[in-house]
Amino acid sequence: xxxxxxxxxxxxxxxxxxxxxxxxxxxxxxxxxxxxxxxxxxxxxxxxxxxxxxxxxxxxxxxxxxxxxxxxxxxxxxxxxxxxxxxxxxxxxxxxxxxxxxxxxxxxxxxxxxxxxxxxxxxxxxxxxxxxxxxxxxxxxxxxxxxxxxxxxxxxxxxxxxxxxxxxxxxxxxxxxxxxxxxxxxxxxxxxxxxxxxxxxxxxxxxxxxxxxxxxxxxxxxxxxxxxxxxxxxxxxxxxxxxxxxxxxxxxxxxxxxxxxxxxxxxxxxxxxxxxxxxxxxxxxxxxxxxxxxxxxxxxxxxxxxxxxxxxxxxxxxxxxxxxxxxxxxxxxxxxxxxxxxxxxxxxxxxxxxxxxxxxxxxxxxxxxxxxxxxxxxxxxxxxxxxxxxxxxxxxxxxxxxxxxxxxxxxxxxxxxxxxxxxxxxxxxxxxxxxxxxxxxxxxxxxxxxxxxxxxxxxxxxxxxxxxxxxxxxxxxxxxxxxxxxxxxxxxxxxxxxxxxxxx
Numbered sequence: 173x174x175x176x177x178x179x180x181x182x183x184x185x186x187x188x189x190x191x192x193x194x195x196x197x198x199x200x201x202x203x204x205x206x207x208x209x210x211x212x213x214x215x216x217x218x219x220x221x222x223x224x225x226x227x228x229x230x231x232x233x234x235x236x237x238x239x240x241x242x243x244x245x246x247x248x249x250x251x252x253x254x255x256x257x258x259x260x261x262x263x264x265x266x267x268x269x270x271x272x273x274x275x276x277x278x279x280x281x282x283x284x285x286x287x288x289x290x291x292x293x294x295x296x297x298x299x300x301x302x303x304x305x306x307x308x309x310x311x312x313x314x315x316x317x318x319x320x321x322x323x324x325x326x327x328x329x330x331x332x333x334x335x336x337x338x339x340x341x342x343x344x345x346x347x348x349x350x351x352x353x354x355x356x357x358x359x360x361x362x363x364x365x366x367x368x369x370x371x372x373x374x375x376x377x378x379x380x381x382x383x384x385x386x387x388x389x390x391x392x393x394x395x396x397x398x399x400x401x402x403x404x405x406x407x408x409x410x411x412x413x414x415x416x417x418x419x420x421x422x423x424x425x426x427x428x429x430x431x432x433x434x435x436x437x438x439x440x441x442x443x444x445x446x447x448x449x450x451x452x453x454x455x456x457x458x459x460x461x462x463x464x465x466x467x468x469x470x471x472x473x474x475x476x477x478x479x480x481x482x483x484x485x486x487x488x489x490x491x492x493x494x495x496x497x498x499x500x501x502x503x504x505x506x507x508x509x510x511x512x513x514x515x516x517x518x519x520x521x522x523x524x525x526x527x528x529x530x531x532x533x534x535x536x537x538x539x540x541x542x543x544x545x546x547x548x549x550x551x552x553x554x555x556x557x558x559x560x561x562x563x564x565x566x567x568x569x570x571x572x573x574x575x576x577x578x579x580x581x582x583x584x585x586x587x588x589x590x591x592x593x594x595x596x597x598x599x600x601x602x603x604x605x606x607x608x609x610x611x612x613x614x615x616x617x618x619x620x621x622x623x624x625x626x627x628x629x630x631x632x633x634x635x636x637x638x639x640x641x642x643x644x645x646x647x648x649x650x651x652x653x654x655x656x657x658x659x660x661x662x663x664x665x666x667x668x669x670x671x672x673x674x675x676x
Contacts (some may be wrong), residue, residue: 174533177352185354188379190369193352194529197465198522199338200475205284206257207455209448210295212403213237214410220299221405223250224448227257229456234448236441239421247303251321258283258324259315264483282339282475282482285328286459288401288451289361290342293332295403300325304495319495326496327485334512336474336519339482343458350465354379362386363454364398370461396450405447413443470522470638503652510644517641524635525585531635535572540635543570543606545626552609553617562617564610564625565595568632571603582608583637589613590624591637 180191204227213221220243222236235250237243261281269275287293303322308314332340348360353369359382360366368381384390388399388406399406405414417440424432500508524531524540534540547567553560576582580594589612596607615621626632 175536176529176533180352181354183354184352184369184378188354188377190354190378191352192350193348194350194527195465196527197346197462197467198336198349198471198527199341199346200467200471200478201338201459201463202281202284204281205286205459206254207232207452207459208285208287208292208296209401209451209455210287210292210299210403211405211444211448212295214405214414219243220246220250222444222448224445224452225253229453232449232452234441234445236437236444239418239437239440240425247306247318247321248316251303251318252316254321255316255324261482277483278476279479279483279486282479284338285340286455287340287342288363288455289344291361292401292403293329293340293342296325296340297329297332300327300329301498314493320489320493323489323493323495330496331478331481335516336470336522337478337481338471338475339478343455343462346462347458350462353382355382359386362398363401363451363458367454367457367461371457396453397446398450398454399447401451401454402448409447417443468522468526470519470526474519503646507646510646514641514643517636518638521583521636521638521641525583525588525638528585531585531633534635538573538575540633541570541572541574541576541606542631542633543568543572543603545628545630545632546605548625548628550620550622550625551617560617562614562620564614564620566592566608566610566626568606568608568634569600569603570606574604574606576606581611581637581640582634583639584632584634586633587613587624588637591639592634 177193180193184191206227207225209224210220211222211224213219220237222234224232224234226233233253235246235253237246261279261283263280264277265280267273267276267278285296287296300322303318304326306317306319306322308317308319314320328340331337344361344363344366347366347370348357351370353360353366355365355369362385365382365386368385369378372378372381385398388397388408391397399409417436421433421436421440424436499505520530520534520539524534531540535542545566546569549565552563552565554563555561574597576594576597578594578596582592582594583590590610591612592608593611594606595609596605598605598607610624613621613624615624
């Protein structure tokens with residue numbers, strides 16, 4: 173948390189009113205997202221008790237796992253509904269070849285899953301891992317199989333870890349990038365309390381409304397009980413409402429009382445519906461608030477990349493279809509880590525260039541700065557292959573903290589396409605002088621572009637250019653040592669590893 177965010181949180185706590193942290197949305201929100209609210213059975217991992225989901229606020233669907241026995245029918249019905257939603261995105265567009273990219277087809281739209289809070293994302297990842305290796309029963313439709321659902325859930329969960337991807341998003345994360353409350357980040361994970369801070373009833377403060385909404389035993393400002401939004405249920409609900417009902421069902425099953433079992437199943441369905449329905453309403457309320465924000469251009473660009481990934485994975489499932497491995501090999505893990513680190517850097521840079529608040533946050537950490545141009549050499553050149561290249565230089569003086577190094581590439585929100593490379597960093601007085609070299613949109617020696625070069629006295633606001641975060645070259649798998657995931661070449665240690673019996 174930066175100093176600016178901390179100050180705003182303290183201001184919100186003192187005034188009991190939420191504070192604005194941004195005026196834009198950095199993530200694309202589709203016209204037809206799927207709200208997915210899982211509720212887990214207490215004491216077991218990735219064993220759903222119920223799931224409420226749907227893409228229409230007036231028509232939530234509730235699936236309840238059977239109180240006893242294997243949840244085979246529950247999983248099959250869940251797979252049928254979710255895969256029907258995913259397969260509903262069929263329209264494609266043709267993209268002509270551009271640069272090194274060949275011509276290709278891409279889906280015009282893609283599915284998007286929205287969950288109530290951050291803890292639901294790793295739960296979906298565990299659920300996908302538990303389902304994706306499920307065998308296909310004889311005569312079953314592969315397109316609606318539980319295993320295929322597990323592969324798609326794993327796909328969404330994996331991309332939720334990729335910075336900037338919008339396939340699977342937490343509504344509490346989206347809300348807290350726009351508004352800062354006076355409660356802790358852990359308390360912000362309670363969707364009802366967070367919404368109470370952001371949109372309290374008339375005459376109430378954010379704090380008073382949140383105190384009512386976060387109490388699972390008392391009705392909130394809207395008259396409903398707002399229990400924790402999953403995947404774990406409220407402990408008091410488990411102890412005093414759910415467990416007695418499940419115990420009664422077990423007793424009826426032992427006695428073979430089918431009528432009592434049916435009656436208790438209906439009561440269980442009603443109980444879980446009443447538990448999840450307030451959270452369902454809260455998710456659509458949150459979505460309405462978020463849709464009022466303008467989306468940044470980079471959000472649209474990243475969503476286009478997401479549609480490329482959706483197209484590629486849909487093609488893979490149609491042609492190959494094998495589930496994702498249990499864990500990445502060394503080469504895949506290294507490449508994945510590099511992609512995520514670079515994506516995080518580029519995503520943060522884009523956010524700063526498009527969001528004044530995020531730029532101000534980065535200034536407090538030294539990853540952005542504001543300074544005054546004190547010297548300009550508009551005719552500076554460097555040697556080229558055939559003729560000198562125009563590379564104007566300027567000196568910028570700043571009193572902001574600086575966490576830069578020579579070679580870093582900077583850009584500003586006024587014209588992000590103009591890149592300035594850091595050539596020297598010199599402390600002077602209570603500030604720092606930066607020698608910067610313009611590397612793009614300079615023109616030529618004979619036809620220089622003056623609009624890319626600031627004048628003495630101009631104020632510049634700069635941060636890392638997104639293009640600075642380029643992917644490093646990786647050796648091919650064939651050129652990677654077997655110790656790091658490459659070909660093993662019948663090495664004795666590899667043979668031993670393949671033949672050694674697993675330890676109990």
